Amino acid sequence: MHAFTAIDGLVAPLDRSNVDTDAIIPKQFLKSIRRSGFGPNLFDAWRYLDAGEPEQDCSRRPLNEDFVLNRSRYRGAQILLARENFGCGSSREHAVWALYEYGFRCVIAPSFGDIFFSNAGKNGLLTIVLPVQLVEQLFREVEATEGYRLKVELQPQTITTPSGKVLSFDVETALKERLLQGLDDIGMTLEHSDLIREYERQKAAEKPWLFPDPD
């Protein structure tokens, strides 16, 4: 997967709570069997004025100029500032793929949907939880200042604002290591193959009904 070490990126504010994964990437695009190609359809129903369908040329579609990501001052944003429960709903990892392909590398919110949070960590998209008051303050600063950027550094777990203020954030140790190195966790798990086999041997003896068929 992609590594995340640090970015100094433009911030876009998405000022609504409970942004669900259906909104992030609507269902008609889930028919794809690939991992890529979702960026142009990120927030499709909010971003365009027409109805989006798979395999369209999105560069020719009418944009909803009112949608925050379409405003010129937020073009090229790499950090998405969001509200409570961002990424709730469906488990579709396509939501993370779409955000990443669009160019986002980090999402900051007071809380996230659990499955979305987990999916993000498997794709190099850093999800940062900050207290509601801090997020509120960032919203005010972003909206007041064109070109507002944040420096997000994973190793020291810090966010530096344009005024030089440093905010710290929590991240799980294992996730941090994987993000910093861009590691595939299947490889890491397979290093424990012996333990998995031992577990299966033990359970097959204790609870044979769980292992009815030889594989």
Added chain:
Amino acid sequence: MKAETLYDKLWNEHIVTDYGDGACLLYIDRHLVHEVTSPQAFEGLKLAGREPWRRTASLAVPDHNVPTRNRDSIDDPVSKKQLDALERNVREWRIPYIKLSDERQGIVHVIGPEQGVCQPGMTIVCGDSHTTTNGALAALAMGIGTSEVEHVLATQTLVARKSKNMRINVSNRLAPGITAKDLVLHIIGRIGTAGGAGSVIEFTGAGVTALSMEGRMTLCNMAIEAGARSGLVAVDDKTIDYVKGRPFAPDGDGWNQAVTYWKGLRSDPDAMFDQTVEIDAGQVQPCVTWGTSPEMVVSVHDDVPDPADEPDPVKREGMANALSYMDLAPGTPISSIRPDKIFIGSCTNSRIEDLREAARVVAGKQLAENIRQAIVVPGSGLVKRQAETEGLDRIFSDAGFEWREPGCSMCLGMNEDRLGAGERCASTSNRNFEGRQGAGSRTHLVSPAMAAAASIAGHFTDAREYISADDAD
């Protein structure tokens, strides 16, 4: 020994190794696979030169993207490609598969319990958030993303962090004619869509044990809509009776051994929960959502709320956005809202009991004139057959409903079963998000009885008006 919750027991039973930083490697007993979230996982497996760890622990079925009208050909080439990819992958990797033409085909979360593939005490995952449905069997059932689907295929494990223990204790029983769907919508209205965030919810109390297994599945299905990692109901005789005799259930000595173990799958009396919420089932009314989040819900006897009464500015704006999207004004009586379409189906409400509940309301009546379309989509081919044996299909058809083949259908509108822009639907599904049932669609979540009542009345109304007193329980 320390008193444990049901979740603690299920978690501890499946730890392969504890990484010590809060994360554990958990063994996964069953992995359900469908066409939408699996192709990239199979591709990843192949590119990395890996093999499935334990093929027979998986079961694959197409459901999200399948046509519900005509099964002879799949007209949408993009859908067909995805369904073909699933067939190709299960063949290549020899994964047990229920194909589209098999009578057992259906929505993955309906067929798992129906086939006895999902059993008490198991860890069950699927690349679908409504996997929580299976928690009704006292199994730890969680939705996962595609990277995790690949991880489970390759290792039969998941790297997971333990969630908090939350209990929702439902005292008293639901009034006659009030359903599990009303209960779960009522709960989400109370605790909010993030109310269960970071937790696994165990549903306890007389109001829960009184529910049938189908009702418990409806309850656990929507635990995800309360933001929870999963939902659980402890094992009792109903659980064991439900599993008994199903095709994949244990038999002989294995059955006796399993039952002995399953009977312990309940929280110890003095187990500690991080949070407990008390709900009085006697207070639950027939529920209807009015907005674009399942927490935006009121009784059918109430009015659409006014954002001006909401003190929190973010919530107030959310409510205003939702009302604008739904084209509803504050103060509108819910009972005056007129749906255009009716959808009875989805992993929340497509089991036989749901169809019986709706049929009881519809029997001998006709769709109201303003209803442009009403469809019933059974959760599986076996549910469909059972319903036909009972004559439910005729009741629906005679009233003007379309009787369809099983699949996820209009719950998420990946196939051709969609709402048009601006169309309003009384839907027994689980999500009323913007655009969920089609771009610009407007969804009101209700129980099967309430959807049926709306189809006859032409507006939302208390379904109990259509059920005779002897019938209501």
